[in-house]
Amino acid sequence: MGTSDPTVKTNVAVDETGVDTETILQTRDLRKEFGGLTATDDIDFGIDEGELRCLIGPNGAGKSTFVKLLTGRLEPTDGSIYYDGSEITTLPSHERVTRGISIKFQVPSIYPNLTVRENIRIPLQTVADPANFEERTHELLERFHLAETGDEMASTLSHGQQQRLEIAMAMSLEPNLMLLDEPVAGLSVEETSEIADLLTTINEEDGVAFIVIEHDIDFVESIADQVTVLHQGEIFTEGSIADIRNDPDVRRIYLGEEE
Ligand SMILES: Nc1ncnc2c1ncn2[C@@H]1O[C@H](COP(=O)(O)OP(=O)(O)OP(=O)(O)O)[C@@H](O)[C@H]1O
Numbered sequence: 001m002g003t004s005d006p007t008v009k010t011n012v013a014v015d016e017t018g019v020d021t022e023t024i025l026q027t028r029d030l031r032k033e034f035g036g037l038t039a040t041d042d043i044d045f046g047i048d049e050g051e052l053r054c055l056i057g058p059n060g061a062g063k064s065t066f067v068k069l070l071t072g073r074l075e076p077t078d079g080s081i082y083y084d085g086s087e088i089t090t091l092p093s094h095e096r097v098t099r100g101i102s103i104k105f106q107v108p109s110i111y112p113n114l115t116v117r118e119n120i121r122i123p124l125q126t127v128a129d130p131a132n133f134e135e136r137t138h139e140l141l142e143r144f145h146l147a148e149t150g151d152e153m154a155s156t157l158s159h160g161q162q163q164r165l166e167i168a169m170a171m172s173l174e175p176n177l178m179l180l181d182e183p184v185a186g187l188s189v190e191e192t193s194e195i196a197d198l199l200t201t202i203n204e205e206d207g208v209a210f211i212v213i214e215h216d217i218d219f220v221e222s223i224a225d226q227v228t229v230l231h232q233g234e235i236f237t238e239g240s241i242a243d244i245r246n247d248p249d250v251r252r253i254y255l256g257e258e259e
Pocket residue numbers: 034037038039057058059060061062063064065066
């Protein structure tokens with residue numbers, strides 16, 4: 001694991017519309033073995049600033065392992081991770097968060113026995129200026145449609161509201177990149193569409209980049225610019241959701257359809 005690699009794309013590039021784009025996160029040969037099992041097999045992956053990418057793939061493809069390597073929850077067997085121009089391969093999770101990577105796992109990690117407002121205050125107090133702390137708390141509650149439940153215990157919220165609260169807590173840290181593992185698992189159709197609107201709004205208005213692991217292909221279609229398909233620990237293919245949906249090889253491996 002080197003400290004710098006001249007072949008890693010960290011420079012500003014220009015896309016076909018002439019707009020400057022920049023890679024915010026990139027992996028090189030990222031590998032994780034569990035005993036004799038290779039969960040991620042030398043993955044080269046990149047995502048631009050402000051992009052919203054979904055990661056899909058059949059069960060056991062390596063999606064969660066890959067995201068845990070990005071968050072620092074797992075240490076890679078080999079390979080490197082670069083974020084915002086610096087190597088972060090061995091950086092502890094909390095330092096990745098400080099640098100602007102926000103993490104949200106499938107099970108909401110809120111504090112059930114605190115009020116909604118108190119939950120928002122926990123991450124916020126680590127970053128907000130004391131002078132505008134109350135104002136920021138209020139803004140976050142309003143923005144994420146939680147103001148009316150501000151004084152209620154977080155445990156009393158619906159599953160959809162808890163997901164929204166956790167996204168609000170993550171946004172209080174003003175991240176540049178959010179990693180979400182199955183954010184709509186177990187949610188109703190209405191709650192799913194609300195989370196889709198929320199993520200696309202955060203992406204468009206705040207410029208936050210997203211990597212979202214998701215099984216619900218309709219949800220993926222409603223939010224993603226580009227999709228990366230993992231299979232057996234490797235990137236199987238990448239492309240627009242339309243291309244991915246129409247790719248017979250993807251249907252075969254991901255949807256379990258035999259040709
Ligand atoms: N802590 C672990 N110890 C041993 N094997 C593991 C561990 N975590 C994951 N694996 C194995 O690594 C492979 C990839 O698992 P992973 O959970 O990353 O896949 P996934 O694509 O997220 O699957 P799913 O969609 O079912 O969540 C699987 O074979 C899994 O059994």
